[in-house]
Amino acid sequence: QVQLVQSGSELKKPGASVKVSCKASGYTFTSYDIDWVRQAPGQGLEWMGWINTNTGNPTYVQGFTGRFVFSLDTSVSTAYLQISSLKAEDTAVYYCARVYDNRASNAFQHWGQGTLVTVSS
């Protein structure tokens, strides 16, 4: 079965960097893009963009350019989200997600369990 397993919670100081991982299993990793979604405390879901797992080409939506980097290690079927120059407002749960099996839909059928990143001095 398809699984997306993310790395554990992180506590970072302002100005530091963090790298969140999302390890995929149960399917051919390079067959589906990986998307990233942010959820600030008590807030809704914000789509950050995606990475093409075939080409490694990332696409960032407005508001997530500059300090946010999507990357891959296809040898271990893992996608990464790195955030640099962390700010308090980056405190959130970050999810990786994948679309429906067989691309029956572009909806996110599969989600990681989420990684809480807390930025605090």
Next chain:
Amino acid sequence: EIIMTQSPATLSLSPGERATLSCRASQSVSSSSLSWYQQKPGQAPRLLIYGASTRATGIPARFSGSGSGTDFTLTISSLQPEDFAVYYCQQDYNLRTFGQGTKVEIK
């Protein structure tokens, strides 16, 4: 950017009652691009409905979706205790955007 507006923000209902949640897009979207998610505290979102009206794998029949163009609806025919949660709509017609969510709480 397509803005998705959900209403109401909070719905207070009793178990067994019918829940009707609304999602309005700022411009027309294809029905195939509209989905609904359920999220419980401390959990990742779960896909309920895609293509505006198709239930995802394993989703009970009490959940149904309808609508087209700019107006979409998620209906829960008879609320079960496990259905009290936050619900989000999403469009992927033009990039992706989520609605702000509707919380279904116990009255």
